[in-house]
Amino acid sequence: MLELRVRHRFRGFALDVELATEGPVLGVFGPSASGKTTLLHALAGLLRPQQARIAMRGRELCVRPGGRWLPPEARQLALVTQDPLLFPHRSVRGNLAFAPGAAQRLASEAGRRVLEVLRVEPLLERGVDHLSGGERQRVALGRALLAGPELLLLDEPTSSLDAELSREVLGLLLRVKRELGVPMVFITHRAAELLALADDCAVLDAGRLVAQGPPVEVLKRPRALGVANLVGVDNLLRLPVLAHDEPGGVTLLDLGSGLRLAAPLCDALPGARVDVGFYADEVLLCLEPPAGLSARNALPCEVRAVDVLGHEVLAELRLGEIRVRARLTPLAARELGLAAGTRAVAVVKTAGIHHLG
Amino acid sequence: MPSEAEWEVVLLSVRVAALAVAASLLPGILLGWLLARWQHPLRALLQGVVMLPLVLPPVVTGYLLLFLLGRSRPLGRAWHALTGGYIAYTTAACVIAAAVVGFPLLVEAIRLAVLGVDRRLEQVSRSLGRGALDTFARVTLPLSLPGVLAGAVLSYARALGEFGATIVLAGNVAGETRTIPVAVYTLLNVRDGEAGILRLTAVSVALALAALLGSFWLSARQRRA
Amino acid sequence: MRRVAGSFPGPLPRVRARRRAAAALATALALAGGAVATRAEEPATVRVLAAASLTEVVEGLAKRFEGARVVPSFGASSELARQIKDGAPADVFVSASPDWIDFLREAKALDGDAIVLARNQLVCIAPKGSALRGVGDPKALLSRLAKGDHVAIADAGVPAGEYARKSLEHAGLLAGYEPRLVGQKDVRAVLRAVEQGEAQAGFVYATDARVGSVETLFAFDPKTHPPIEYLAAALRGAANPTDARRFVAFLRSESARKLLTDAGFALP
Numbered sequence: 001m002l003e004l005r006v007r008h009r010f011r012g013f014a015l016d017v018e019l020a021t022e023g024p025v026l027g028v029f030g031p032s033a034s035g036k037t038t039l040l041h042a043l044a045g046l047l048r049p050q051q052a053r054i055a056m057r058g059r060e061l062c063v064r065p066g067g068r069w070l071p072p073e074a075r076q077l078a079l080v081t082q083d084p085l086l087f088p089h090r091s092v093r094g095n096l097a098f099a100p101g102a103a104q105r106l107a108s109e110a111g112r113r114v115l116e117v118l119r120v121e122p123l124l125e126r127g128v129d130h131l132s133g134g135e136r137q138r139v140a141l142g143r144a145l146l147a148g149p150e151l152l153l154l155d156e157p158t159s160s161l162d163a164e165l166s167r168e169v170l171g172l173l174l175r176v177k178r179e180l181g182v183p184m185v186f187i188t189h190r191a192a193e194l195l196a197l198a199d200d201c202a203v204l205d206a207g208r209l210v211a212q213g214p215p216v217e218v219l220k221r222p223r224a225l226g227v228a229n230l231v232g233v234d235n236l237l238r239l240p241v242l243a244h245d246e247p248g249g250v251t252l253l254d255l256g257s258g259l260r261l262a263a264p265l266c267d268a269l270p271g272a273r274v275d276v277g278f279y280a281d282e283v284l285l286c287l288e289p290p291a292g293l294s295a296r297n298a299l300p301c302e303v304r305a306v307d308v309l310g311h312e313v314l315a316e317l318r319l320g321e322i323r324v325r326a327r328l329t330p331l332a333a334r335e336l337g338l339a340a341g342t343r344a345v346a347v348v349k350t351a352g353i354h355h356l357g
Numbered sequence: 358m359p360s361e362a363e364w365e366v367v368l369l370s371v372r373v374a375a376l377a378v379a380a381s382l383l384p385g386i387l388l389g390w391l392l393a394r395w396q397h398p399l400r401a402l403l404q405g406v407v408m409l410p411l412v413l414p415p416v417v418t419g420y421l422l423l424f425l426l427g428r429s430r431p432l433g434r435a436w437h438a439l440t441g442g443y444i445a446y447t448t449a450a451c452v453i454a455a456a457v458v459g460f461p462l463l464v465e466a467i468r469l470a471v472l473g474v475d476r477r478l479e480q481v482s483r484s485l486g487r488g489a490l491d492t493f494a495r496v497t498l499p500l501s502l503p504g505v506l507a508g509a510v511l512s513y514a515r516a517l518g519e520f521g522a523t524i525v526l527a528g529n530v531a532g533e534t535r536t537i538p539v540a541v542y543t544l545l546n547v548r549d550g551e552a553g554i555l556r557l558t559a560v561s562v563a564l565a566l567a568a569l570l571g572s573f574w575l576s577a578r579q580r581r582a
Numbered sequence: 583m584r585r586v587a588g589s590f591p592g593p594l595p596r597v598r599a600r601r602r603a604a605a606a607l608a609t610a611l612a613l614a615g616g617a618v619a620t621r622a623e624e625p626a627t628v629r630v631l632a633a634a635s636l637t638e639v640v641e642g643l644a645k646r647f648e649g650a651r652v653v654p655s656f657g658a659s660s661e662l663a664r665q666i667k668d669g670a671p672a673d674v675f676v677s678a679s680p681d682w683i684d685f686l687r688e689a690k691a692l693d694g695d696a697i698v699l700a701r702n703q704l705v706c707i708a709p710k711g712s713a714l715r716g717v718g719d720p721k722a723l724l725s726r727l728a729k730g731d732h733v734a735i736a737d738a739g740v741p742a743g744e745y746a747r748k749s750l751e752h753a754g755l756l757a758g759y760e761p762r763l764v765g766q767k768d769v770r771a772v773l774r775a776v777e778q779g780e781a782q783a784g785f786v787y788a789t790d791a792r793v794g795s796v797e798t799l800f801a802f803d804p805k806t807h808p809p810i811e812y813l814a815a816a817l818r819g820a821a822n823p824t825d826a827r828r829f830v831a832f833l834r835s836e837s838a839r840k841l842l843t844d845a846g847f848a849l850p
Binding site: 044045046071072073075076077078079081083085087088089098099100101102143144147153 | 475477478480481482483484485486487488489491495496499500
């Protein structure tokens, strides 16, 4: 569906991305300033990249330097921005009917479907000033859809909305995907949206593509520090390499105070520092050192704090000189009698530890 | 009560100023938009040239116009070929002088109005399928209209009061180039001209004040938009 | 460009505002003048407001005058007289017509009597190489003017303009000329307009025609207009009355008379 290769450098930032996707919905994910909006703008034709090739369903939109460059209005895309950017001098109807052909589409059966899915029918004659945030976003979406685009571009459609409104808009986007069948490329920094909406996911960090694939896989194995942060990996550690055990498939990292962490095999030199991360969910606690366990890491630790957050408990542990978090149910915390000062053993599966590039 | 001759003067002033603004509107919109949106090193130079009549003494502007448009000049001859007459000492000269000195005010107001239009709105319009000219007509211009009108009214007020360039380019011809300021100046040379001066001054102040207030009101509307 | 008394009007001249400004300026200058007088090293200044047609003569006399520094300004006699009446700082006034001297006398602005220092002639000029060459009188000129031709004349009230208008009226031609007349602020502006070719003819003094690069078509019959007389007087508001009176007397001196005749003026 979409092939894109973009290289663009400006003001100390360099974007260098090459990807191809069948979609139909591509999610672009990554921390702020990773180049997501720049990429979207290049796709939309709002930017002339220094070097690029962008093609949609075989049709070339942009070849730089020297080749064709279609202006935005010729690309048959439509952009929905984070800020809805409705035209203040036009009514809701005026906004919806803005694109060429939109007025006719509005009156047609297909147009009525769009209005129905987005629930903007009652807003038609209103002025734009007094709409709520959610209403504005729905009108912006409708305006884009009524332009009849081949591809819908969305730049963080829910970022400026609260949790409830975000869920509502996400639901609308799902309906647009399923019932109207419009392909989309959307930018988000929320993992949940990615999982709900995207078929394919491209992860950007510092202007480069660090991962691409189905959202579940990409999220489970975040391959960059910035992305890990974003995705909510609780434990991010930078530790020196002690030794490699190649046949064993393990690299030993120094936790200090004589403790070692067995991480998956990597090729860093002994003495070098590596970034690793693992979720709090991957940490088990035992009051006694376990025997016959497959997990390679059973490390003595001391509980520093126990935080009860609704239906889960986050325990802060000290492992050697490092702080680590573990997630448990309140039931488990009660049964084990966890409190500040409790000595326990933290168990972490090597496979649950990810190297971050 | 102003005499018939004085009403003629007032009507001429009003007509000349209106024609001056009408003639300046299209080039003013074009230049205002260009100065707001065009990213190019030459833009500063263009802005300087457009602003010149604002900082030059009006008489100097008048002499420059005479230099450019006089009988013996290419532009003057072109005018003659088109209309059969020459520019100096005609109502057309009044209109030209008034338009030139009011132009910087018009362009600056339009430039600020266009700058005030969110560029992202223009980007959205483009991405929805509207080309550059379409976007200008459907988005930029409607949103900057109060500013455009404010600029028009301001340059109208300036045109009403224009003297220095007018007197050089258009001289003092009863009924054709004797605008309010020129008429007042003429009355200064006449022994008992005070009463006439006061009457014309009063009309002048009233017109200018009305124009200025109108301009401020429109500017406020632009800011609120 | 010739210097003109006061400021050349850019924005609309407001009489009341100018009066206030002029009064403030006069006060400041009077104070400054007082300060200057106490310092023996500083030369005294005589401000002379003179008709535009006397530009070269008065500038020449300014250089020759001893004992004080002469600062001349030139313009239409009518405009200058009005400025003096409104309080512009001036010591001597030289007018191209008795009318404006009378005006100031009525306003009690004169210090002593006015003296007649020269006479002049009114002529009609055209740009160099004009097709109107050979035209001998105003009537002939009117018949030879084409559509769209302009005749430059000093504004009503300016002596040069008044003399010309009276002459045309005497010949019954004024109405016929009206649509063609383009007013200019003083006689030198008329000269410039004709020099530049924007006006096809203009009415100036014979002395002006000599300094400009124009052709003289004809002279006006002196019987058709009041005699063109230049008068000078010291002014009551003078910062420097002694030198002012001295300068007025100097205008009748031998060197003054020589300058005047060299420039083409007639002596009284």
